[in-house]
Amino acid sequence: MLRIAVLVSGGGTNLQAIMDSIRDGKIKDAQIVTVISNNAGAYALERAKNYGAEGLLIAPGDYPTREDFNQALLEALLERKIDLVVLAGYLVVVPPCVIHAFENRIINIHPSLIPSFCGTGCYGLHVHEKALARGVKISGATVHFVDEGTDTGPIIMQKAVAVEDDDTPETLQRRIMEEAEWIILPETIGLIAQGKVHVEGRKVTIG
Ligand code: GRF
Numbered sequence: 001m002l003r004i005a006v007l008v009s010g011g012g013t014n015l016q017a018i019m020d021s022i023r024d025g026k027i028k029d030a031q032i033v034t035v036i037s038n039n040a041g042a043y044a045l046e047r048a049k050n051y052g053a054e055g056l057l058i059a060p061g062d063y064p065t066r067e068d069f070n071q072a073l074l075e076a077l078l079e080r081k082i083d084l085v086v087l088a089g090y091l092v093v094v095p096p097c098v099i100h101a102f103e104n105r106i107i108n109i110h111p112s113l114i115p116s117f118c119g120t121g122c123y124g125l126h127v128h129e130k131a132l133a134r135g136v137k138i139s140g141a142t143v144h145f146v147d148e149g150t151d152t153g154p155i156i157m158q159k160a161v162a163v164e165d166d167d168t169p170e171t172l173q174r175r176i177m178e179e180a181e182w183i184i185l186p187e188t189i190g191l192i193a194q195g196k197v198h199v200e201g202r203k204v205t206i207g
Helices: 013-023 043-051 066-079 096-101 125-134 169-193
Strands: 002-008 030-037 054-057 084-087 106-110 138-145 155-162 197-200 203-206
Touching: 002 013, 002 043, 002 169, 013 030, 013 043, 013 169, 030 043, 030 066, 030 169, 043 054, 066 096, 084 169, 106 169, 125 169, 138 169, 155 169, 155 203, 169 197
Parallel strands: 002 030, 002 084, 030 054, 084 106
Antiparallel strands: 106 138, 138 155, 197 203
């Protein structure tokens, strides 16, 4: 049984997609052990409660130093014997101590086709504003392993989504969630739970 921690900061629609997929049996041999938020007001914590999963608040501002926060996050994951950390709209930089302890066991969903519209400062609606400003006809979402860079880890899965002429950042964001994010994030977790995702350097193979 793959023991999952989902890290969130906001609404948690991707968390919901994962919970629904586990409940529907589309993801097998996996369980959400904990949902960790840095933000007390995150609706994702409400979703965790409704689902019956533990919701934990671990916020940098509640610790005397950043190092104390980093250690608290690491300890929470180690204590719960987490196998896979899923960043689902988590707006905090994951500390190096966590990245090293969970090498190739942390995944993130990013709402563009990496390497387009990613990196520092490219999160939330900014991603879609940049895509529209550049005039791309296709955008999409990427699930990747997390390394010490920003959106630089090995790519596991991508799905393209058409950009429409009258899109706003909000409409594009919604379509990418519905047509890509909520599909490829649960799919990736399901494949990891079945031991079908293999990483060699920067290359990921499935099978
Ligand atoms: C999603 O667009 C995801 O790609 C990005 O943050 C957003 C989170 O949305 N990393 P939600 O909290 O899952 O609704």
